[in-house]
Amino acid sequence: MDYPYYPGCTLKTTGKKDEEAALEVAKLLGFELKELPTWTCCGVVYNLTSDVMADHLSATRTLIRAQEMGRELKTNKLVTLCSMCYNVLKQVNLMYKNNPDKLKNINLFLDTEEDYLGDIEIMHFLEVLYNDIGPEKIKEKVKTSLKNLKVDPYYGCMLLRPKTIAFDDQDSPHIMGDILSALGATVIENPMTVECCGAHQIITNKGAVLDCVERIVSISQKKGADVIVTPCPLCQYNLTTAQKTLFEKGKINRKTPVIYLSELMKISLTESGQDYLKDYNFIKDKLDERGGL
Amino acid sequence: MVFTVSEKGLELRKTVEEISGENIFKCYQCGKCSATCPVVDSMDMAPNKVIRLVQTGDVEVLNQNTFWVCAACFTCSARCPRSVDIAKIMEGLRNVKLRNKQDFINIYSKEFIEKLIEEIPQMAIVSAIKKGVW
Numbered sequence: 001m002d003y004p005y006y007p008g009c010t011l012k013t014t015g016k017k018d019e020e021a022a023l024e025v026a027k028l029l030g031f032e033l034k035e036l037p038t039w040t041c042c043g044v045v046y047n048l049t050s051d052v053m054a055d056h057l058s059a060t061r062t063l064i065r066a067q068e069m070g071r072e073l074k075t076n077k078l079v080t081l082c083s084m085c086y087n088v089l090k091q092v093n094l095m096y097k098n099n100p101d102k103l104k105n106i107n108l109f110l111d112t113e114e115d116y117l118g119d120i121e122i123m124h125f126l127e128v129l130y131n132d133i134g135p136e137k138i139k140e141k142v143k144t145s146l147k148n149l150k151v152d153p154y155y156g157c158m159l160l161r162p163k164t165i166a167f168d169d170q171d172s173p174h175i176m177g178d179i180l181s182a183l184g185a186t187v188i189e190n191p192m193t194v195e196c197c198g199a200h201q202i203i204t205n206k207g208a209v210l211d212c213v214e215r216i217v218s219i220s221q222k223k224g225a226d227v228i229v230t231p232c233p234l235c236q237y238n239l240t241t242a243q244k245t246l247f248e249k250g251k252i253n254r255k256t257p258v259i260y261l262s263e264l265m266k267i268s269l270t271e272s273g274q275d276y277l278k279d280y281n282f283i284k285d286k287l288d289e290r291g292g293l
Numbered sequence: 294m295v296f297t298v299s300e301k302g303l304e305l306r307k308t309v310e311e312i313s314g315e316n317i318f319k320c321y322q323c324g325k326c327s328a329t330c331p332v333v334d335s336m337d338m339a340p341n342k343v344i345r346l347v348q349t350g351d352v353e354v355l356n357q358n359t360f361w362v363c364a365a366c367f368t369c370s371a372r373c374p375r376s377v378d379i380a381k382i383m384e385g386l387r388n389v390k391l392r393n394k395q396d397f398i399n400i401y402s403k404e405f406i407e408k409l410i411e412e413i414p415q416m417a418i419v420s421a422i423k424k425g426v427w
Contacts, residue, residue, distance in 0.1 A: 009415040044419040045365060048384035050314035055423070084416050161367035162378075170371060196366035197330040200420035203408050204398060205362055208335040215331075237414050 003128065003254040004069040004078050005033035008063055008085040015082065015233030021262035022081050022125055028269045029133050029141060033079055033125075036065045045200075046091040046187055053106060057091040060106055064113050066120045077121050079128055081262075083158035083232035090165040104235055124159060126231055126261070127167050130175045135182040144268050145184030148290040149283065151264070152188040152225035152256075153177050154216065156235040157196045170194065176261060180229065183268040188223045192216040197238040206245075213242035214251055221256055226286045228258045236260060256283045302350025305389065309347050313385035319375045320344045326369035326379045335362045340369060340379055347382070360386040361397045361425065387424060397425035 011019040015274050026033045027090055040058050047055035066078035080086045096103040096118045097254060107115045129138065153176035160166045168175045171194060177187040198209030217239065220228055239258040246252045259280070265281075267276045277284045296305075310317055320341070327339035336359045338346075346354035360383040369379040390397070398405060398421060409418065 009419070014412060014414040041419065044416050045423050047423075048365070048378075048381045049312045049388055051312060082416070084420070124364075156366070157366040162372050163371060196364050196368060198332065199364040199366060200417045200424065201332060201335075201362065201364050202413065202417050203405075203421040204425065205332075205335055208332040208362060208364070211334050212331050231415050234416050237417070 001075070001133075002032045002034050002073050002257050003075065003123075004066050004073060005035050006020045006039055006042070006066065006078055006080050006085060006089070007035060008039075008080065008082045011081055014237055015260075018081055018231075018260040018262050020238075021260060023265040025265045025269060029129075029138065031128075031133075033074065034069070034070055036062070039065055042085045042088045043092075044088060046088045053102065053109075056095070057104065057110070058091050059088050060110065060116055061113065062089060063093060063120050064110075064116050064222050068114070070120065076119050077123050079123050079125055081125050081231070083095060083124070083156060084234065086122060086124045086157040087165060091162075093118070093120060093122055095165055124167065124231070126159070126179070129179055135178045136237075138179060138265075138267055138269075139182040141269055142183055143271050146180075146264065146268050147184045147186075148287050149185045149225045150188055150222045150224055151180050151185045152223065152228045152257075153180060153193060153261075154190070154220075154228050154235060154239070155194050156230060156232045157194070157199070158232060160194055168278060176229065176231070179261070180264070183265065185264070188220065188225045190216070190220050190223060190225070192219050197235045198242075199238070202238055202241070209238050210242050210245060210251075213239055214246055215241060217246070217252055217256055219251040221252065221254065225256060226266075227283060228256050229243060229261045229264055230258060231261050233260075296349060298350035299352070301352050305352055305355070306347055306349055306350050308393075309382060309385040312388050313378070313381040315378050315381050317344065317347050317377075317382065319377045320348065321375060322368075323374060325372055325374060326377075329368050329372050331368060332362050332364055333365060340383070343386070344379065344382060345353055345387070354386065355390060359383070360390075363387075365420075365424065391425075391427040394427065398422065400426055403418075 032207040044105045160170045180187050198212040243255045324341045327341045337357045343359045363383040
């Protein structure tokens with residue numbers, strides 16, 4: 001089955017590695033992510049006010065694009081790779097489900113577009129992997145087991161909060177851990193896994209991000225993680241850049257690499273996984289110490 | 294003890310409740326939001342105290358940086374025992390400032406433009422603008 005896929009802005013720039021790897025992983029697992037032919041920004045953050053509708057326009061346009069493509073592919077699903085896109089699109093969609101009047105208003109306003117009917121189902125790539133494919137099937141496809149790798153799955157906020165949009169347990173999520181176990185990796189339990197990385201405060205209040213990342217990373221390191229894995233491009237950026245500063249300040253004594261889940265999956269699921277490892281020296285070195293993959 | 298609330302304070306409370314759609318008096322000041330907030334260390338005033346000031350109609354609340362520092366991570370909303378959506382109240386306070394033309398970020402400032410040159414993901418730039426510019 002093929003899924004309509006919405007990339008969002010960051011997956012085309014700083015999150016490019018995530019997109020490249022995810023598209024390949026999807027093919028290896030027997031489905032395709034088909035990018036919407038035209039798309040705009042999703043709005044990035046869901047407007048929490050009760051009286052501003054204009055902020056929901058960009059997300060609504062994306063939902064309409066998904067509706068158009070869904071007719072071709074005979075599905076009502078829309079897959080995102082970015083956590084924030086997932087959060088916004090799902091919250092806007094839910095808002096329309098609960099307030100048909102608001103949907104009617106927005107459809108009247110968007111009079112050059114077809115009406116949005118309100119039945120698109122937003123899914124994150126992780127959900128597709130876990131619910132539609134399943135860890136068992138992923139396990140069968142593993143070419144290179146990550147048996148000696150200690151991985152810390154980090155979820156961040158946007159996949160699990162608010163509760164109405166969460167697809168896993170809000171306080172102790174397990175989906176990413178289950179997938180990583182299927183790849184053969186040792187999964188570390190980090191109590192900070194659902195804590196915020198500081199998000200957009202990286203622009204206006206970098207100190208807040210440093211505090212958040214220090215807490216997350218120091219526990220991860222105490223537990224011996226070789227690598228932190230995240231599905232979110234902003235978490236990946238914040239965790240990576242803040243660690244540089246923390247390291248320079250002497251607040252942490254080593255830097256833990258932060259990569260996307262899709263990248264690790266690509267290493268594990270492809271015949272040439274070992275070749276990809278060349279780009280990930282930090283993993284290769286760790287594994288060589290322990291006798292290879 | 295008798296509380297007197299100023300006209301401006303009453304108006305602020307009403308506006309915040311209207312914008313957020315939350316009943317501010319549901320909060321009974323347990324402090325769970327402040328205990329769980331990941332960025333509370335950078336705030337002038339803890340989130341539960343901010344809510345107290347809105348309850349008592351103290352306009353001083355608008356001079357705190359709390360709602361600008363809020364990263365809208367929804368941790369407080371998820372853990373509040375009274376189901377108060379604190380993230381929405383913070384958005385309400387941000388909007389009171391923004392709708393009075395008191396932006397938090399000056400997008401024309403050198404400081405901000407320099408950020409655009411750094412390799413910061415667009416999603417961070419757009420969310421900062423959406424939270425801090427009218």
